[in-house]
Amino acid sequence: MPEVPAEPGLVVEEPGSGFCGAVVHCEAGTVTLEDRFGRHRVFPLRPRGFLLEGRVVTLVKPSSGPPRPTRTASGSVAVPHARARVARAxxxxxxxxxxxxxxxxxxxxxxxxxxxVVEYLEGIDDLPAVVEEFAPGPDARLGVLVDHLVPGTKEWRIAEVVTSEHALVVGHPFVDVWQAVKPSSLGIAGWPDVPRGQDWKTGVCRSLGWPEDTGAAWRRILSRVRSYKDLEPELLGRVEQLIDFVTA
Known part of the structure; x- marks a missing residue:
């Protein structure tokens, strides 16, 4: 049963509640997590009390010592003990x-x-209505990341409709975000070609000899992503572009 120091920024899940977030504070007996919506929850430091990349771990209070320069998973310079900023509009x-x-x-x-804050749409078909309701403006910019954004596709046409001075739609060329993970990080030669008309994710599992459980397959893929180095540049550049746009 591995013991893992509850260092600030470590992302874990408390399986009893399903709450997933980054460590923002740890003291004797408790740890405070913050999810992607800025919500905080305090949990006891119980043995085998958390999941780290799908593995059961025991979080322990970090040992004291001088801060060590490090970088975030995106390659940015880490800011130890930095408090999360109040969410932008x-x-x-x-x-x-x-x-x-x-x-x-x-x-x-x-x-x-x-x-x-990052939210997900469950598809792009309703994006025009979502953008209209959001009403982007100078103090509330909206950035959208789209799969398979290539000229002539349905996604391309929708993006052209909603793009404005305060709403930016960018995308990567991959059929699904799975493909944005480098094959070398997964120990495979490449992403397989899946025949048209076949569910792409199921076809990938079948071609790679994985169980045809796309949820389990995604957990397997995500667990092999440790930093930006595991992702294709076509995705890296687009996400950085959106962050810059929203925070400008």
Whole structure:
């Protein structure tokens, strides 16, 4: 049963409640987590009380000592013990839960310091209505990350409709955000080609010899992402672009 120091910024899940967040404070007997919406929860430091990248771990109070320079998973310079900024009115929307979880894992520390909240849409078809309701403006910019944003596609046409001075839609060329994870980080030669008309994620699992459980497959993929180095540059650049746009 591994013991893991509850260092600020470490992202874990408390399985009893399902609450997932980054460590913001730890003292004898308790740890405070902050989720991507800025909500705080305090939990006791129980043995085998948390999940770290799907593994059961025991969080322990970090040993005292001089702070060590480090970097966040996105490559930014870490700010030890920095408090999360109050959430901005601006937002970043992504297409689905997997996109949101990947952005949180790599850019979560940066987003909390900047006060940027990431939400997911469950698809892009309703994006025009979402943007209209959000009503982007100078003090409430909206950034949207879209899968498979290539000229001529449905996604491309929707993006053209909603893009404005205060709403930016960017995307990557991948069919799904799974493909934004480098094959080398997963120990595979490349992402398989899935025939048209077949569910892409199920086809990937079948081609790679994985159980046809897309939820389990995603947990497997996400667990191998440790930093920006595990992601393709086509995704890295777009997320950084959205963060810059929303915080400008």
């Amino acid at each position: 601006g937002r970043i929307y992504v297409e689905g839960r997997h996109d949101a979880e990947l952005v949180e894992k790599v850019w979560g520390d940066d987003l909390r310091i900047e006060g940027v």
